[in-house]
Amino acid sequence: MGDKRPSPGVRVNRAHEPSYAGGPTFSKLRLVLEPSGLAGVDVAIVGAPTDETTSYRPGARFGPRAIRTADYGGGSPPSDHHMDLGLDPYTVLSVVDYGDVPVRPADALYNRDRIRETVGEIVAAGAVPVVLGGDHAIAYPDVSAVAEALRPATVGIVHFDAHADDAEDVWEVRYSHGTPLRYLVEEGWVRGEHVVQIGLRGYWPFPEEFAWARERGLRWFRMDVVEDRGIGPVIEETLEMLARCDHLFLSVDIDVVDPSAAPGTGTPEPGGMTARQLLRAVRRLAAARGFAGMEVVEVSPPYDVAEITARLAHRVVLEALSGLALHRTGRAPAPEDPTPSAASG
Ligand SMILES: [Mn+2]
Numbered sequence: 179m180g181d182k183r184p185s186p187g188v189r190v191n192r193a194h195e196p197s198y199a200g201g202p203t204f205s206k207l208r209l210v211l212e213p214s215g216l217a218g219v220d221v222a223i224v225g226a227p228t229d230e231t232t233s234y235r236p237g238a239r240f241g242p243r244a245i246r247t248a249d250y251g252g253g254s255p256p257s258d259h260h261m262d263l264g265l266d267p268y269t270v271l272s273v274v275d276y277g278d279v280p281v282r283p284a285d286a287l288y289n290r291d292r293i294r295e296t297v298g299e300i301v302a303a304g305a306v307p308v309v310l311g312g313d314h315a316i317a318y319p320d321v322s323a324v325a326e327a328l329r330p331a332t333v334g335i336v337h338f339d340a341h342a343d344d345a346e347d348v349w350e351v352r353y354s355h356g357t358p359l360r361y362l363v364e365e366g367w368v369r370g371e372h373v374v375q376i377g378l379r380g381y382w383p384f385p386e387e388f389a390w391a392r393e394r395g396l397r398w399f400r401m402d403v404v405e406d407r408g409i410g411p412v413i414e415e416t417l418e419m420l421a422r423c424d425h426l427f428l429s430v431d432i433d434v435v436d437p438s439a440a441p442g443t444g445t446p447e448p449g450g451m452t453a454r455q456l457l458r459a460v461r462r463l464a465a466a467r468g469f470a471g472m473e474v475v476e477v478s479p480p481y482d483v484a485e486i487t488a489r490l491a492h493r494v495v496l497e498a499l500s501g502l503a504l505h506r507t508g509r510a511p512a513p514e515d516p517t518p519s520a521a522s523g
Contacts, residue, residue: 216304222308224278230313238443239312241477242278297309311477321362341431380449428469
């Protein structure tokens with residue numbers, strides 16, 4: 179065995195360290211901690227390590243750190259070639275890690291306001307926020323900050339979730355991970371007809387929440403409808419439903435995926451989507467429309483097994499970035515096939 183240590187005086191390029199070494203930013207992206215550092219940035223990934231409003235199993239405050247490090251890539255800047263799209267999102271887009279929202283333990287309303295400020299800083303700089311939760315209560319500050327910054331343009335939500343999160347309160351608490359859709363619509367941040375929910379199943383919401391949703395014009399695909407029609411047609415129909423709103427916000431609750439593929443979450447509901455259905459859905463939405471903001475929520479590492487859930491959440495973000503990159507280039511996908519077709523030139 180040769181001595182692999184560099185000889186004295188040889189410069190070691192620490193930028194090429196593997197993912198498990200050094201600083202734990204998302205995919206080892208450049209860390210930016212001041213709004214001035216967002217100039218010229220296309221996408222800023224930010225953590226919202228909060229789980230104060232969780233109604234069942236806590237732990238989502240540990241989500242951002244787990245998602246960031248659930249990646250076997252390495253090098254800085256990162257390089258990830260998407261073989262189905264034929265591009266590297268990091269060569270098309272300038273992406274940074276904006277650190278975490280400055281949270282205060284046990285103070286949900288304080289954290290809500292800090293999340294809204296931080297997401298607002300990102301949008302004000304002209305970048306797209308990608309928020310790593312955190313429990314789903316963060317949808318309220320995430321989406322309202324984006325909607326406020328983009329007014330009078332309209333923002334629609336594609337909401338992947340086992341649960342509709344449109345209760346008036348959960349255990350009499352109004353700022354909760356079970357209520358953000360209700361208040362985003364009731365307060366006029368998002369029009370009801372600009373919300374499409376995908377993957378609903380199980381034993382909640384109750385008829386009163388569904389009645390509210392019908393009254394406000396929300397639309398949804400229950401999980402059995404996704405299963406019957408297939409995720410591809412469901413996403414194409416979602417795009418048609420939201421064709422007339424100006425921007426999309428992608429809200430991904432990891433519990434939309436079956437607990438067998440996403441066990442590390444607060445309120446698991448059996449019978450959900452496969453990992454590949456979710457990845458494909460997010461990629462297609464991002465490629466077709468781009469997005470003005472995104473969140474991946476409810477990853478609870480203490481309940482995870484072998485980082486299955488954190489790893490899926492990391493890939494959900496990477497699929498969205500790859501889709502957005504394709505959207506920005508305006509090109510057709512150029513998949514890596516054994517024999518390139520004539521059409522792909
Ligand atoms: Mn949710």
